[in-house]
Amino acid sequence: MRRIDIVANIASGSVGPDAPEIAERLIAEHGVSGKVHAPQPAELVDRLRAVIDSGPDAILVLAGDGTARAAAELAGPDGPLIAPLPGGTMNMLPRALYGERTWQEAMSACLETGEPRMISGGEVGGRLFFVAAILGSPALWATAREAAREGRLDLAAARARRALRRAFTGRLRFVLDGRPKQKAEALTLMCPLVSTALDAEERALEAAALDPSSALDIFRLGFNAARGQWREDPSVSVGRCRTGRVWAGGRIPAILDGEPARFDPQVSIRFRPKAFRALVPPE
Incomplete structure (x- = not known):
């Protein structure tokens, strides 16, 4: 490769000055x-957009989950190679690509x-x-987490109370691949990169x-998830779409790769077979 650019957010998680x-x-x-x-x-x-537009061979991104996702989205399948290094707190995409390596x-x-x-x-x-x-509604807990991470404990507590009030009150309706309509408390979508x-x-x-219907169901779901058996829980239905x-x-x-988001009351979903090109060591 002739040219590599590195974009670092020194204020992020585990990056540093x-x-x-x-x-x-x-x-x-x-x-x-x-x-x-x-x-x-x-x-x-x-800056990411400007660096991508300048046409380097690869861009190494040292930042949090939101920036890693944004870099991959901006580059797309035809842009430069992206290496989302682990510089945040959750590091969802970096862990999926590089395991438990440090960013160095x-x-x-x-x-x-x-x-x-x-x-x-x-x-x-x-x-x-x-x-x-x-x-x-479970995604509302992410906004409480973000406030706590920023040290705004009063806002975190308020958002946690709001998330608790919303539980079991705003169920989703959804249709996947033309199958019959379903209802659930939450819908989780996992990419082939991480799905076992x-x-x-x-x-x-x-x-x-x-679709847990009570606090007892949530406890059981959490217990099964801790044992790696959440797919077998009776409140979970699994398929492909x-x-x-x-x-x-x-x-x-919603939460997208660890980052909170919010969508209109009706939204479409789809699989993207070619989303971006990553720079990774051989498997």
């Missing part, structure tokens, strides 16, 4: 020509033996995800409808 200097040293050690960008958080997306280890592996890999994904209301999406029920090359999403439609009585809360 010395990350640009470390990244520059790593690319020099591997004999790669590159440039490190460290924009302010409010300028991240605009993942970066070194990409520079030494990285190769292109086409990544599939899903789309909800025109927005992409590459690991998993959750639609429905799908082959990595399968051209579909795994769809799981979660390529397209679908979801609707509710009001705006639909």
Whole structure:
């Protein structure tokens, strides 16, 4: 590769102010020509867009889940290779691609033996995800988590109370691949990248409808999930889907690859077989 750009958010999770200097040293050690960008958080997306438009061979993104998802979405299947390094707190996409490596280890592996890999994904209301999406009232807990992470405990408590009030009051209706209409408390969509029920090359999403009807059901579902047996829980129905439609009585809360989102009362979903090209070490 002739040119690699690195975009780092030094304010994110596990990045830190010395990350640009470390990244520059790593690319020099591997004999790669590159440039490190460290924009302010409010300028991240605009800088990513400018870097992608400039046409590097690859872009290494050192930031949180939202920025990793945005970079992959902006690049698309025809743009430069994207390496979403683990720089956030949850690191959903980086963990799916690089396992439990630190960002320095993942970066070194990409520079030494990285190769292109086409990544599939899903789309909800025109927005992409590459690991998993959750639609429905359980997604409201993500906004409480974000407030707590920012140190706004009063706002976190208020959002947690709101999420608790919304439980069991706003069920979703949905149709997947033309099958009969279903109702559930939440709908989870998992990409082949992470689903243990799908082959990595399968051209579909795994769809799981979660419909606990009481606190006891939620406890049992949580217990089964901890044992890795959530698919066998009686409140869960699992299938595959390529397209679908979801609707509710009001705006639909959601989580896309760990980041909160909100959609109109009616939204479409679909599988994207070619979402973006990742730079990854050989499997």
